[in-house]
Amino acid sequence: MMMYIVFIMSVIFVISIVGVSSKPSPIYGGLGLIVSGAMGCGIVFSFGGSFLGLMVFLIYLGGMLVVFGYTAAMATEQYPEAWISNKVVLGGFLSGLVVEFLMVLYVLWGEKVSFVFEFNGLGDWVIYDVGESGVFSEEIMGIAALYSYGTWLVVVTGWSLFIGVVAIMEITRGN
Amino acid sequence: MNPFISIMLLSTLILSTMIVTISSHWLFAWIGLEMNMMAIIPIMMKKPTPRATEASTKYFLTQATASALLMLAIIINLMYSSQWTIMKLFNPTASILMTMALAIKLGLAPFHFWVPEVTQGIPLTTGLILLTWQKLAPISILYQISPSINLHLMVTMSFLSILIGGWGGLNQTQLRKIMAYSSIAHMGWMTTILLYNPSLTMLNLLIYIIMTFTMFTLLAQNSTTTTLLLSQTWNTMPIMTTFTMLTLLSMGGLPPLTGFMPKWMIIQELTKNESLLLPTLMAITALLNLYFYMRLAYSTALTLFPSTNNMKMKWQFYPTKQMTLLPTAIVLSTMLLPLTPMFFILL
Numbered sequence: 001m002m003m004y005i006v007f008i009m010s011v012i013f014v015i016s017i018v019g020v021s022s023k024p025s026p027i028y029g030g031l032g033l034i035v036s037g038a039m040g041c042g043i044v045f046s047f048g049g050s051f052l053g054l055m056v057f058l059i060y061l062g063g064m065l066v067v068f069g070y071t072a073a074m075a076t077e078q079y080p081e082a083w084i085s086n087k088v089v090l091g092g093f094l095s096g097l098v099v100e101f102l103m104v105l106y107v108l109w110g111e112k113v114s115f116v117f118e119f120n121g122l123g124d125w126v127i128y129d130v131g132e133s134g135v136f137s138e139e140i141m142g143i144a145a146l147y148s149y150g151t152w153l154v155v156v157t158g159w160s161l162f163i164g165v166v167a168i169m170e171i172t173r174g175n
Numbered sequence: 176m177n178p179f180i181s182i183m184l185l186s187t188l189i190l191s192t193m194i195v196t197i198s199s200h201w202l203f204a205w206i207g208l209e210m211n212m213m214a215i216i217p218i219m220m221k222k223p224t225p226r227a228t229e230a231s232t233k234y235f236l237t238q239a240t241a242s243a244l245l246m247l248a249i250i251i252n253l254m255y256s257s258q259w260t261i262m263k264l265f266n267p268t269a270s271i272l273m274t275m276a277l278a279i280k281l282g283l284a285p286f287h288f289w290v291p292e293v294t295q296g297i298p299l300t301t302g303l304i305l306l307t308w309q310k311l312a313p314i315s316i317l318y319q320i321s322p323s324i325n326l327h328l329m330v331t332m333s334f335l336s337i338l339i340g341g342w343g344g345l346n347q348t349q350l351r352k353i354m355a356y357s358s359i360a361h362m363g364w365m366t367t368i369l370l371y372n373p374s375l376t377m378l379n380l381l382i383y384i385i386m387t388f389t390m391f392t393l394l395a396q397n398s399t400t401t402t403l404l405l406s407q408t409w410n411t412m413p414i415m416t417t418f419t420m421l422t423l424l425s426m427g428g429l430p431p432l433t434g435f436m437p438k439w440m441i442i443q444e445l446t447k448n449e450s451l452l453l454p455t456l457m458a459i460t461a462l463l464n465l466y467f468y469m470r471l472a473y474s475t476a477l478t479l480f481p482s483t484n485n486m487k488m489k490w491q492f493y494p495t496k497q498m499t500l501l502p503t504a505i506v507l508s509t510m511l512l513p514l515t516p517m518f519f520i521l522l
Contacts, residue, residue: 156194156206160210163183163187163213166183166184167217171216175223
């Protein structure tokens with residue numbers, strides 16, 4: 001079972017994202033985002049990216065989602081819409097579940113599970129994630145390179161996040 | 176809007192298009208497109224009416240979907256070529272997905288439905304930015320991946336765009352919607368020639384931007400947004416009627432005006448590549464475009480629309496709006512045809 005942990009995590013990932021996108025109230029959507037964020041981190045861990053996974057846990061789940069949860073709790077209504085309270089939401093959730101279930105069956109019975117966790121060197125696919133240095137972890141070296149060679153990327157990313165906030169404030173200003 | 180915020184958003188708009196055009200890494204190009212979308216949404220909502228909110232929402236949804244498809248195509252390209260350089264794509268799936276994503280961003284048929292609705296809901300000058308500046312970034316990416324674009328897909332989408340741009344504009348009286356359908360048709364002309372000679376795409380884009388800028392600036396002088404208001408310009412600014420007519424005829428592609436140049440070059444290039452049916456059909460469907468431009472020119476400059484008597488005696492004020500670059504733009508959009516050999520520099 002442990003061999004298929006990446007596959008199981010990816011299935012839970014998809015199920016919780018289906019739970020978010022079937023449009024319940026934001027409180028329940030936030031729950032779906034937490035579970036999907038955690039599963040995504042788990043997948044990143046399993047491929048060797050320990051630092052980046054922990055970063056996502058800390059900043060995304062522990063910072064941004066917490067703030068989102070508090071603001072959604074402040075703006076919530078008296079009877080928030082859950083997954084089972086409305087036929088539309090339930091129908092969306094169930095159709096997503098059905099499609100995911102069919103895909104799981106296809107992957108398991110078609111003997112294609114190895115695709116999920118053996119991307120490296122599969123057939124003639126070129127290796128795209130961790131290289132084969134063996135001396136240092138490319139992931140952490142990459143993060144260090146972001147702040148030395150990739151200064152322009154940091155500037156652009158920081159500016160676009162700032163503009164995102166400015167845009168949201170301008171749109172919701174209202175007068 | 177607070178002028179500080181306005182400067183920041185406009186400079187981000189310019190910066191984002193520059194990032195897309197000069198970057199050599201796919202991730203950077205994607206970041207530039209996202210910044211572009213985020214920076215223009217508050218500009219579109221300068222007056223926070225429900226109409227502007229609806230237009231901004233539609234714009235955001237379509238562009239975000241296109242960005243997601245673009246990212247998928249980039250990742251598939253990465254999977255098959257293990258590198259992030261912006262050059263031709265190495266997989267037909269990635270190429271088709273990216274072509275469709277950029278078609279959604281540009282407003283090519285069959286993804287054109289957002290263009291008239293978004294253009295109608297925003298002010299005239301914002302519509303100008305939407306229809307001219309926002310086309311630069313996707314076309315620069317299309318130019319760079321042009322060796323790997325599927326010919327059948329591209330020609331189908333562009334011919335459908337010319338057809339829908341011509342046909343859709345026939346029943347419109349709102350000028351912004353007419354300009355939107357004109358944009359769809361011009362995008363169709365531009366992307367037809369992309370696979371044969373991409374320099375002509377750039378030429379067409381340049382001439383299209385000059386003509387659309389002229390048209391929007393002329394419309395913004397009197398804040399005319401309907402044909403009815405346009406038909407009253409003879410009373411307030413008589414010289415604008417002549418310029419409006421000339422610019423409209425230039426947009427329709429009539430010689431000896433500038434708008435003929437890209438159409439002529441495109442048809443010549445297509446016939447050199449031994450495709451004869453396509454340019455014939457394109458030239459015929461461009462007549463639909465010419466028809467509604469002619470109708471506007473007719474009601475503006477050639478006849479006096481029926482109106483009540485007090486509409487015929489308006490006070491002629493000095494113009495208070497900035498006519499930024501209007502004379503230059505008018506000259507450029509009507510008299511550039513003899514300088515066609517000059518565009519050799521685009522090669």
